[in-house]
Amino acid sequence: VQMYLNDVLCLAVSFSQSSDRITVDGTTPASSSAGYVMVKVVLNYKSGNAPSTLELANGFRYLSVPQLQIPDNFIQILNQTAASSGIDITQSTIVKFRVSNLPTQTGSFLVSIGGASATVISYTECTDIFSCQVEVQISTPTTLDAGSYSITVSASNAIYTGGQSTATSTLKLKFVDYAKPVLISISPTVSRLQGGAMIVCGITIPVGSISITINIDNVKVEDNKVAFLKYSDWLNPSVREQFLGTDFLSSFLSGASQEDVTVINSTVSQLSQLQMGSMILFFRSRPATSTGLVDVVINLGQPSYNVYSVIEYLPDPTGDVQAEFIPVQGLPYTKVQITLKNFPLTYAVTELDVTISAQQLPSSALILVKSDLTSTKMSLSIPNILPGLRTINVSNAILPSRLASIPFTVIDPNPPTIESLSTENVYTDGKDSITVTVLNFGDVNVSTSDLSIQVQSSSSTDQTAKAIQADRITYDSTLSLSTITFKAPANSPGSAVVTLTITRLADSLNFVIFYVAVPTGSPTMTVQPTVGKDTGNVRVTCFLTNFRKVSGASDIQVSFGSVSLPETQLTVTSSFETTVVSFLSPDVSATSPTQVQISVFAIGRESQVGTAQFGITSTLRATLNFVDPPQVVFADNRGTKLVMVSIANVGTAGLTASDFEIVTTASTQNVPGLTASIQQVLQSTATTTDFDILLTAPTNPSNQSLAASFVISYKRDGSASAVKSVIFTVQILPSDKVYVSSFDPTSYFTDGRISMKISVQNLPSTIISQPASIFLIYFGNMTTSATSVTYTQSGTASKYTAQLRLRIPSVLDAYSVKPILKINTTGDMIEFPSSFSYVSPPNPDITSLKPGEGFTNTETEIEVTVSQLAGIENGLSDIIATITEQSCQLISFSQVNPALDQSLIQDYKIRLRTPCCVPEIVAGYATVFIAHRDFPNRYALASGSNGFHYIDASAPRVSSVVGDNSGA
Numbered sequence: 001v002q003m004y005l006n007d008v009l010c011l012a013v014s015f016s017q018s019s020d021r022i023t024v025d026g027t028t029p030a031s032s033s034a035g036y037v038m039v040k041v042v043l044n045y046k047s048g049n050a051p052s053t054l055e056l057a058n059g060f061r062y063l064s065v066p067q068l069q070i071p072d073n074f075i076q077i078l079n080q081t082a083a084s085s086g087i088d089i090t091q092s093t094i095v096k097f098r099v100s101n102l103p104t105q106t107g108s109f110l111v112s113i114g115g116a117s118a119t120v121i122s123y124t125e126c127t128d129i130f131s132c133q134v135e136v137q138i139s140t141p142t143t144l145d146a147g148s149y150s151i152t153v154s155a156s157n158a159i160y161t162g163g164q165s166t167a168t169s170t171l172k173l174k175f176v177d178y179a180k181p182v183l184i185s186i187s188p189t190v191s192r193l194q195g196g197a198m199i200v201c202g203i204t205i206p207v208g209s210i211s212i213t214i215n216i217d218n219v220k221v222e223d224n225k226v227a228f229l230k231y232s233d234w235l236n237p238s239v240r241e242q243f244l245g246t247d248f249l250s251s252f253l254s255g256a257s258q259e260d261v262t263v264i265n266s267t268v269s270q271l272s273q274l275q276m277g278s279m280i281l282f283f284r285s286r287p288a289t290s291t292g293l294v295d296v297v298i299n300l301g302q303p304s305y306n307v308y309s310v311i312e313y314l315p316d317p318t319g320d321v322q323a324e325f326i327p328v329q330g331l332p333y334t335k336v337q338i339t340l341k342n343f344p345l346t347y348a349v350t351e352l353d354v355t356i357s358a359q360q361l362p363s364s365a366l367i368l369v370k371s372d373l374t375s376t377k378m379s380l381s382i383p384n385i386l387p388g389l390r391t392i393n394v395s396n397a398i399l400p401s402r403l404a405s406i407p408f409t410v411i412d413p414n415p416p417t418i419e420s421l422s423t424e425n426v427y428t429d430g431k432d433s434i435t436v437t438v439l440n441f442g443d444v445n446v447s448t449s450d451l452s453i454q455v456q457s458s459s460s461t462d463q464t465a466k467a468i469q470a471d472r473i474t475y476d477s478t479l480s481l482s483t484i485t486f487k488a489p490a491n492s493p494g495s496a497v498v499t500l501t502i503t504r505l506a507d508s509l510n511f512v513i514f515y516v517a518v519p520t521g522s523p524t525m526t527v528q529p530t531v532g533k534d535t536g537n538v539r540v541t542c543f544l545t546n547f548r549k550v551s552g553a554s555d556i557q558v559s560f561g562s563v564s565l566p567e568t569q570l571t572v573t574s575s576f577e578t579t580v581v582s583f584l585s586p587d588v589s590a591t592s593p594t595q596v597q598i599s600v601f602a603i604g605r606e607s608q609v610g611t612a613q614f615g616i617t618s619t620l621r622a623t624l625n626f627v628d629p630p631q632v633v634f635a636d637n638r639g640t641k642l643v644m645v646s647i648a649n650v651g652t653a654g655l656t657a658s659d660f661e662i663v664t665t666a667s668t669q670n671v672p673g674l675t676a677s678i679q680q681v682l683q684s685t686a687t688t689t690d691f692d693i694l695l696t697a698p699t700n701p702s703n704q705s706l707a708a709s710f711v712i713s714y715k716r717d718g719s720a721s722a723v724k725s726v727i728f729t730v731q732i733l734p735s736d737k738v739y740v741s742s743f744d745p746t747s748y749f750t751d752g753r754i755s756m757k758i759s760v761q762n763l764p765s766t767i768i769s770q771p772a773s774i775f776l777i778y779f780g781n782m783t784t785s786a787t788s789v790t791y792t793q794s795g796t797a798s799k800y801t802a803q804l805r806l807r808i809p810s811v812l813d814a815y816s817v818k819p820i821l822k823i824n825t826t827g828d829m830i831e832f833p834s835s836f837s838y839v840s841p842p843n844p845d846i847t848s849l850k851p852g853e854g855f856t857n858t859e860t861e862i863e864v865t866v867s868q869l870a871g872i873e874n875g876l877s878d879i880i881a882t883i884t885e886q887s888c889q890l891i892s893f894s895q896v897n898p899a900l901d902q903s904l905i906q907d908y909k910i911r912l913r914t915p916c917c918v919p920e921i922v923a924g925y926a927t928v929f930i931a932h933r934d935f936p937n938r939y940a941l942a943s944g945s946n947g948f949h950y951i952d953a954s955a956p957r958v959s960s961v962v963g964d965n966s967g968a
Contacts, residue, residue, distance in 0.1 A: 002042040005029060005060060034064040065159050066101035066131040068167035070151060074098040075171050078137075081273040085184050086174035089146055092139045094121065095173065100133045102126055103157045113173065114149030116141035140173070148172035181205055181300050183307040184270055184278065187263045190312045190373060191285035192345040194398050198252050198260060201281040202267040203298070203307055204274060205230070211301040214283050216311070217294035224248060225284040231271045234280060249282060255348030255363070259370030288313040314373070317342045321404040323394070329409035332384040336392070339377050340404050344396040346371040346378075351397050354380060356408070357390045386506040387412035416441040416500075416509040419481060425576040427548070428515045430490030433471070435483065438500070441507050442475050442482035451484065452501040457515070459492035466491070491515045516576050523547035525610030527598055534616045536587040542600055544579040544610045550602050557603055560586055560614075561596030585614075592618050621723040622714070623648045625688070630833040631731040631739050633762060634697035637673065641697075644682070645728050646690045650714055655684040659716065662693070665709040665727060673699030674732075676710045695730065706732040731833070736799075738762045740821055740832050749841035751870050751935065752810035754903045758786075760802040760821065760830070761794065767825060768800055774824040775804055779836065780817040782809040807903075810934075814840045841905060842868040844940035846930060853949035856921050859913040861891065862948070866910060866940050870932035871903040878933050879910060883948055884926040886915035914948060923952035 003010040003026040010026035017023075024041055031037070039060040044053050078094040080087060087093045095118075099109070104126055111118045118138040126132040136153075151169040176182050184202035191197040212228055214221040227248050233239045244253060252260075264280075271278045281298070288294070296309045322341040327334065346352060349368040354361040361380060369377035380392070392406040419437045426432035442450075448470045456465040466489045473484045484500065493515050501508045523546045532538030542558075550556060553570040563586045571582045581600055588596065593616050601609040617623075625646035632641040657678040668674065675696045682690040691712070698706070707729050714724035733739050743758045758777070767774075768791040775786040786804040794801050816837045821830040847865045854860025864881070872878045872893060881888040889912060896907035910930065915921055925947045931939035942948070951957060 001044075004038075004040045004042070006037045007040075028060075028062075031062045034062050036061050066103060068102065068153060068155055068165050069100040070153060070167050070169040071098055071100060072169060072171035074135075075151070075169065075173075077173070081275070085182050086146075086176035087140055088178050089144055089175045090142060090178075092119075092142055094137060094139055095151070096135065096137045097151060097169070098133055098135050099123075099153050099155075099167065101131050102134055102155060103131050103159055104128065109153055109155040111136065111138050112152045112154075113140060114144050114147070114175075116143050118151075140175075144175050146175055146177040148174045178204060178276055179206065181298075181305050181307050183298070183309055184274070185267050186296075186309050187267070188372065189310070190314055190345070191288070192398070193288050193291065193313055193316060195285045195287035196347050196398075197285040197311075197345070198256070198347060199283055199285060199311070200260075200263050200267050201283075201298070201309075202271050203279055203281060203300070205277045205279050205300060206305065207277065209301070210279075210305075212281065213299045215295075215297045215299075216286055217288070219286060221283050221286055225286075226282070228279050228281040231268075231274075231278045231280065234268065234271075252282070252348070255350040255368070257346075257349070257368040257370050259372070285311060291315045314345070316399060317344060317402060321402055323404040323406050325392075325406050325408075328407075329411055330382060331411050331413050332382055334382045335379055336382060336408065337377070337379045338392075338394065338404075338406065339375050340394065341375045342402075343371075343376045343404065344399045344402050346376050346396050349378075352378065353393075353395045353397055353400065355393045356383065357385060359383060359385065382408070382410060385410055387415075388506045388508075412440070412507075414440040416507055418509070418511055421511065424512070425514050425516050426488040427518050427576075428491055428493055429518050430488060433485055433487050434498075434513065435485045436500075436511070437481055437483045438509060440480055441500070441509060442473065442502055443505060444475055444477050446473055446475050446482065446502060446505075448473050450502050450504055452499075452503065453486055454499040454501075455489055455491065455496050455513075456499070457491045457494065457496045459494050462492045488513065488515075493517045519546045519548050519608070521546065521608075523600075523608055523610040525598075525600060525612045527612045527614060530613075531615035531617055532585050533619050534587070534589040534592050535619050536585045536589075538585040539582060540585050540598070540614065541580060541582040542598060542610065542612065544581070544600060545577070547579045547608070547610060548602065548605065549574045549576050550579060555602050556581060557601055557606075558583060559597075559599040561588060561593065561598075563588070588616060589619060592616065592620075594618075618723065619649070620651075622650050622726050624726045624728055627728050627730060629741055630729075631733055631741065632695065633733045633735055633737060633739065634701070635735060637697050637699050637701055639697040641695045642679065643693050643695060643730055644690060645693050645712065646688065647712065647726050648688055650684075650689045650724060651686055652714070652716075653685045655681060655689060655714075657681050657691075659714060660691075660712055661715055662710055662712050665711060668708045668710065671698050671706065671708065673697060674708060676708075678712075695732075698732070701735060703734050705734065705737070708732050736762060738823070738826075738828050738830055740830055743819075743832060743836070746834065747837035747839055748808055749905060750811050750814055750838045751841050751905060752808040752838075753871060753873075754808055754901065755787075756806050756808050758804040758806065758821070760804060761799075763791070763800040763802050764826075765798050765800060767791075767802075767823070770825055772804065775802075775806075776822040776824060777806055778820045778822065779809055779811070780815075782811060784809045811838050814838050841870070841935075841938065843938050844869040844930065844932075846928060846940045846942040846946075847907075849928060849942055849946070849948060853951055854914055855916070855953040856923055856950045857917055857953050859889070859916050861911065861913050864910045864912065864928065864930060864942075865896070865907065866930050867907045868905055869908050869930070869940070870905055870935050870938070871901070872908065872932070873902055880929070880931045880933055880936060880939075881910065881912050882929045883914055884920055885929075886918060886920055888915060889913040914950075921950060923950050923955065925949050 001013060001015045001024055003013050003024060005028060008029050010028060013026040015022050015024045037060050039058050041056045075097045077087065078096055080093055111120055118141055121137040121139060123136040124134045126134055150172050152166060154164055154166045156164050182204040184204060186199060186201045188197055188199065212226055214226055227246060229243045267280055291313045293310045293312050296311055298307045299305060319342055321343050324339040326337055346368060349363050349366050352366055354366060365381045367379045387410045389407060389409050392408050394404045395402060417439045419439050422435040451470050451473055453468045453470060454465045455468065468486055468489055470484050470486045473482060475482050495512050495514050497510055497512055499510050523544045525542055525544045528541050553567040553572045556570055556572055558565045558570060558581060565583055569583050573580045595616060596614050597611055598614050599609050599611050625648050628644045634641065657680060660678055662676050662678055673696060677694050679692040679694045682692060709727055709729045711725055711727050739761055741759045741761045743756060748754060772786040772789040777784055784806055786806045788805045790803045791800045816835045818835045819832045845867045847867050850863050876890040879890055881890060891911040893908050893910045896909060900906045925944055927941060927943040927947050929939055929941055
């Protein structure tokens with residue numbers, strides 16, 4: 001066996017052999033450089049008697065010899081107090097550090113500090129195959145003089161040149177002779193050129209009495225600007241209070257910053273950890289003529305008892321003062337935090353000169369937080385001044401030219417609030433007056449000359465604000481209410497902002513009005529009802545659109561045919577969208593017209609007239625109510641059918657069949673065998689008479705439908721025009737004709753979606769095996785199919801009756817339609833016997849909200865009772881619920897009347913959680929919105945004081961009022 005590295009034969013090659021493998025070992029030769037080389041193993045062996053050779057190759061990497069390092073960031077002094085300024089030269093101290101890049105199989109390593117040997121206490125093992133980092137603990141030598149020294153480590157390993165490598169730390173350990181005074185701490189270490197910095201020092205002191213002399217840049221600090229106290233005396237409260245009460249320190253502490261107090265506490269804390277005598281020292285920096293570092297020498301009474309430090313005198317700042325502050329607005333007494341950069345160093349709150357709108361703030365309203373190289377931080381309390389944008393000016397009395405100006409908006413603690421507004425809408429022609437009542441606006445001396453009114457249109461074509469004069473302003477001092485009336489100037493259509501300002505009181509208020517284009521052309525008018533009795537006393541309501549708003553009945557003229565109605569008979573409500581005029585119709589029975597025209601116009605605008613036709617029903621004339629059923633089928637030419645006929649307004653009660661006669665009309669007289677006779681009078685009142693009429697079948701059956709008409713007359717009519725007669729018609733169908741005999745309901749809301757029951761007669765036996773889906777029903781343009789069918793055999797063996805159920809389709813508008821039934825298998829198209837009416841549905845309404853209030857920062861579970869809501873068939877997904885346009889979390893719902901079918905419009909109780917914790921949710925009344933997802937245009941609102949009341953949990957609020965109500 002042979003081994004080569006880059007064709008250089010390895011030394012001391014050996015191998016071992018087992019049944020299935022050979023293990024080869026070799027010692028690598030030295031390499032002059034790091035990198036990859038080729039390893040080749042050559043095996044010479046015999047296969048039988050024939051010699052053979054096998055060569056195997058792989059890569060091998062030479063590594064550079066690692067260089068020892070001592071990372072500075074891992075050097076720690078373990079048994080030194082936090083207050084110590086260095087290692088005691090007389091005490092052995094434990095130091096922990098790390099050595100990196102230590103090779104494996106290192107024989108030993110030595111540690112020294114400043115040339116003196118340190119004792120290695122312990123170190124961690126090196127486990128990495130090439131190099132590792134170990135943690136070493138040593139005890140320091142006690143033979144060094146005071147000073148700063150590095151750690152040196154020497155490691156022995158065959159891979160090093162000469163067998164040894166050395167590393168020295170960059171960080172030096174400080175050794176201190178605590179038998180002499182030592183400076184433990186000093187702060188601050190900078191001063192302004194004008195001096196005055198209060199410098200606080202912690203110093204160890206030798207046994208015995210001491211005296212203090214301080215020189216800054218070889219110039220002595222005045223004795224009255226120096227004070228010190230031994231730490232042992234500091235611990236005595238009475239001694240400490242007496243010390244701090246001296247003129248020098250009390251004047252300092254009265255204006256000291258919060259940072260100054262922190263420095264004192266930190267210094268005392270460090271002294272408390274020392275095991276030797278110490279003192280706390282205060283002195284003021286003296287003025288200087290130049291900037292830069294200067295020496296500070298503190299002597300404790302003997303020539304060798306000096307401690308040394310430096311402070312830096314800084315140049316006066318130049319350039320603009322930069323100010324950051326929060327908040328930017330607030331109520332009186334708001335605390336404002338200010339950070340000033342490029343501002344003079346400030347050593348006492350009394351040095352600050354602060355004004356707001358020319359009002360000088362006392363030092364008691366100011367707090368100095370800190371003042372150092374980076375910034376000066378302070379806070380102040382806003383005085384109780386008039387609201388509006390104010391300027392806070394901050395300067396230092398030492399350098400008053402260094403001024404910071406800060407804009408701050410003072411918020412009115414009692415801001416003006418609109419209590420009422422006569423209208424939000426005005427016409428563009430500038431003829432409308434607005435009256436607004438405002439709380440906390442104005443005073444007893446206010447007049448129209450004090451008040452400024454600006455109207456700013458949002459129109460892009462009209463950007464100039466219009467200044468106008470108020471017509472009048474009054475002030476109620478008891479309620480603090482101002483009532484202002486002014487005429488809105490002409491403007492373009494759209495929104496406009498009205499600004500009311502009283503400069504003298506710094507009162508200002510904005511609100512929005514909307515300009516509406518003046519209606520042109522004739523108004524559109526509809527009336528309800530459209531028919532009434534000729535004797536009058538029918539409440540008629542006229543709805544006018546495209547009609548300028550009027551103030552009341554005195555502005556309106558109404559004509560009912562030829563009758564002009566006085567304003568005392570009119571009830572008028574008018575808005576910018578709709579004007580509604582209602583009145584009781586007059587008596588026109590003397591002329592008994594069949595129709596009149598109703599005319600409405602505004603006085604002064606006679607050319608803009610709303611008109612509508614109104615039908616007149618004669619109180620003398622009898623009319624047909626209904627025929628049931630309207631269609632009949634005779635089984636044969638000897639059959640009979642009974643139908644019910646109802647007549648209105650016969651005028652006499654208690655009548656019998658003998659009081660009436662029935663004849664066929666001219667169109668029906670030529671049908672052989674067809675007769676009609678009154679079987680009985682079912683009901684007879686002055687207003688309604690109901691009959692059972694017996695019809696006999698025609699003797700010649702027809703394969704075509706026949707409309708048979710008959711006249712019922714009251715025999716003792718007594719009028720020449722026979723107004724007590726009515727004509728009714730029955731549709732006679734062929735005996736094999738499939739027809740719809742009845743359907744229910746005959747009317748419903750445009751929502752549809754409820755079940756309708758239809759009875760279909762004369763179906764052939766071939767159809768009874770067919771599903772409900774073969775029946776299609778057309779409601780005008782809407783189509784639906786039957787959802788279920790039940791077949792029963794009729795009297796005729798081959799004929800069947802089907803009872804169908806279907807779901808009424810939804811439509812957009814109310815109207816009447818005659819449905820048509822189509823049977824897909826036969827192609828039959830069968831018209832219903834009468835029309836189906838879609839009627840407008842009611843709007844839902846929120847009738848209850850419990851509880852009615854909750855906090856802005858938490859969800860509140862409430863129950864909302866909603867009347868007349870479309871049927872909920874798909875659970876919570878059918879419900880839309882918002883508060884202030886923020887979605888609510890729906891919990892559950894229930895029917896107020898569980899007996900009702902779920903498809904019907906009905907009342908519901910809905911449980912939900914109110915939204916919270918977003919900027920849109922603020923304290924006050926919030927609008928609750930509930931709608932059905934399929935009909936979002938019909939919604940229920942609870943707004944204003946009826947809405948949900950959000951409470952700011954952090955704001956003061958009245959929880960209860962106790963007492964009688966007998967006081968003034």
